[in-house]
Ligand SMILES: Nc1ncnc2c1ncn2[C@@H]1O[C@H](COP(=O)(O)OP(=O)(O)OP(=O)(O)O)[C@@H](O)[C@H]1O
């Protein structure tokens with residue numbers, strides 16, 4: 001049995017893009033803003049089901065055929081045929097599905113942030129979200145009318161499948177060109193999310209988020225509308241998670257509740273803790289590791305099945321979660337800040353300061369003309385040690401001067 | 405005192421924790437442009453009073469007027485927007501951020517604090533540089549500018565106090581409540597802090613209300629002192645008058 005390297009690379013890229021998106025989203029919510037979202041999978045699932053439902057209804061509608069029951073096999077065959085036959089309908093439905101999934105994610109993010117803002121304790125929000133994610137899954141699983149219940153909503157095919165008609169001679173190319181292009185699109189959208197997160201992180205808004213994360217009372221006392229910002233970041237994060245869900249369902253072809261178990265949230269947390277809180281680059285590394293585990297366990301399962309006919313491949317799926325748990329425990333014990341610690345908020349403000357004076361973390365950026373005065377001042381101080389403790393006592397000596 | 409002279413007027417402020425009346429019917433008025441002190445033994449309710457004025461803690465009764473505006477149930481961030489700043493007795497810093505980032509967080513009305521502007525540096529960078537310059541001179545006058553890149557949990561307790569002050573001053577408050585600004589700070593720097601406070605008052609017409617246990621330094625700079633004991637204001641006046649009052653001496657001796 002030969003290994004399909006191209007197929008593996010395409011699947012890897014797609015899953016990596018989707019995981020990165022989910023991770024970037026959680027990192028904005030928790031790494032930056034300190035809002036622990038234990039129900040990330042809820043927004044992912046909502047994105048997937050909204051996209052699936054829109055695709056299943058709109059494809060026949062735009063093609064001018066009766067929709068019927070979207071859960072029927074005949075309906076499934078019909079929409080797969082439309083997606084292959086009509087590029088315009090196929091792509092525009094896909095674009096609409098993505099937009100509506102993002103909107104749905106954002107709206108649900110806003111809605112769930114309301115109860116959370118009633119209480120000061122953000123762990124309350126995480127519990128609500130954890131439960132809400134499970135409730136949504138169980139509800140869908142047992143409700144035929146929503147996403148076809150337990151059986152799942154199938155036939156949400158790659159929006160680029162019509163490309164296959166340009167490769168009549170090769171079945172391999174018929175499959176790999178559309179899925180390869182789709183993987184590229186997913187990766188591009190993931191990079192877009194990453195860049196947005198980077199820009200948000202390295203801006204005054206990034207400072208605002210971290211101030212709320214580090215001390216809500218102090219932030220509020222400095223004029224920051226903490227409730228508003230917490231709401232905003234839940235919306236932004238949920239939009240990204242909704243998008244990830246839509247991209248996933250179009251990749252995997254079927255919306256089934258088993259794909260939205262709490263373990264998904266767990267994996268996203270592990271990639272964030274692994275890469276480093278509030279470090280988007282680190283997060284990409286964490287997402288890579290988790291994608292390796294995810295894809296690796298699947299591939300190994302298939303290979304093992306070939307070698308040992310009695311092997312049960314789902315053992316490796318469980319093993320994957322075991323490995324993730326072990327990684328998490330090791331991190332929490334030995335490296336709580338993750339592999340890549342949080343960095344400075346890199347705005348131009350630092351150009352006024354001389355990095356020679358203290359341990360430089362980032363590159364020194366070119367100083368613009370208007371700032372030369374500031375930089376000269378910095379140079380004068382550059383030989384002195386950063387921490388001049390002679391000016392300041394420790395806490396204890398100050399305490400002794402108190403009136404008792 | 406007429407309404408125009410008074411920047412802050414408290415009327416019958418009370419607050420209990422369980423059975424303890426931490427603040428018990430406090431009424432006072434702070435003159436615009438003055439430096440007022442608040443002293444009193446440990447546990448007399450000074451910090452609680454500041455928490456109530458800044459909105460961090462709720463009051464059970466009473467009213468607060470700031471520049472003629474009733475604050476009552478306004479949230480802390482709105483009070484800050486009106487020009488009411490504060491520091492905390494135990495410094496509350498943003499520990500995941502550097503000294504510079506902490507200080508810059510205090511800047512008011514930052515365009516880049518909107519998620520719609522944040523991804524577009526062109527929209528906020530000019531203002532960012534203005535705030536950075538202000539932060540640099542602020543940090544320099546408080547002698548913490550060399551720490552700009554240190555995380556705020558890596559600096560000494562005294563430096564934390566200074567950083568808090570530096571941060572809140574960035575918002576150019578009209579009234580600044582300082583809860584023990586020199587606790588944990590070396591004597592010489594304590595002098596300097598009060599020098600900066602006096603200077604800030606002259607330059608930006610900032611009014612100060614300061615809780616302080618270092619009475620000598622405090623008395624050299626304040627116009628008025630309020631003495632708090634068991635939740636009540638038991639005396640107020642000029643420093644030299646205050647020290648002669650028998651009930652103040654008694655309160656401090658713990659009778
Ligand atoms: N959140 C709270 N819960 C319960 N009791 C409190 C709380 N905050 C303050 N107290 C109590 O209220 C009283 C006044 O405390 P407060 O901190 O205002 O005193 P203080 O004058 O600032 O003292 P210090 O000089 O030690 O800072 C004390 O008895 C304190 O124990």
Ligand SMILES: [Mg+2]
Nearest residue numbers: 450451452493
């Ligand atoms: Mg106190």
